[in-house]
Amino acid sequence: MKKLVFFASGSGSNFQSVIDAIKNKEITASISGLITDNPKSGAIERAKANHIPVAVIPFSPESHFSVQIEQKLAEWKPDLIVLAGYLKKVPDSIIESFKNQIINIHPSLLPKYGGKGFYGQHVHKAVIDAGDTVSGCTIHFVNGEYDRGSIIKQIEVPVHPDDTPTSLGKRILTKEHKLLPYVINQLIK
Numbered sequence: 012m013k014k015l016v017f018f019a020s021g022s023g024s025n026f027q028s029v030i031d032a033i034k035n036k037e038i039t040a041s042i043s044g045l046i047t048d049n050p051k052s053g054a055i056e057r058a059k060a061n062h063i064p065v066a067v068i069p070f071s072p073e074s075h076f077s078v079q080i081e082q083k084l085a086e087w088k089p090d091l092i093v094l095a096g097y098l099k100k101v102p103d104s105i106i107e108s109f110k111n112q113i114i115n116i117h118p119s120l121l122p123k124y125g126g127k128g129f130y131g132q133h134v135h136k137a138v139i140d141a142g143d144t145v146s147g148c149t150i151h152f153v154n155g156e157y158d159r160g161s162i163i164k165q166i167e168v169p170v171h172p173d174d175t176p177t178s179l180g181k182r183i184l185t186k187e188h189k190l191l192p193y194v195i196n197q198l199i200k
């Protein structure tokens with residue numbers, strides 16, 4: 012059975028979508044662990060509720076951040092690493108060791124509205140300010156540059172004239188929860 016490791020900083024709803032897909036037998040895989048930089052991440056409770064091991068590895072220059080992550084990955088031996096709302100840059104050493112085995116989900120139609128600073132509501136505000144009528148979500152492989160690895164799959168989502176960043180973000184998130192399990196399933200098959 013293929014092993015997944017998740018990295019998440021936020022509420023962890025995308026992480027939950029894969030936990031649920033595994034429970035519902037839509038994906039045949041196991042989740043070996045969750046890595047988070049944020050001790051308050053909602054993903055931690057979701058992991059604990061499902062008996063998934065958690066490593067809280069906050070970022071600081073003195074923390075041997077990359078070594079701690081490398082040690083966890085050596086222990087958990089993932090076939091696929093999933094960045095699901097992880098707000099730190101994954102160390103280059105890890106990107107090198109797991110070429111084409113790390114994916115990220117992003118709430119826009121990359122290459123639009125990607126890169127440093129484009130996360131959460133900032134993405135949706137930029138889409139609305141630009142007057143775009145379509146946005147969406149993207150899953151891509153992770154390379155050394157933020158949001159720039161090759162695109163695996165996207166879903167388009169309409170932008171409504173009265174949308175706020177919050178309403179648009181919610182509409183996109185429901186599609187993310189479909190896209191992520193789908194792509195993981197395709198990749199591990």
Ligand code: GRF
Pocket residue numbers: 019020021022023024025026095096097116117118131184187
């Ligand atoms: C999602 O919108 C994802 O695309 C982005 O961060 C958000 C994470 O949401 N990278 P959640 O923590 O999975 O609820």
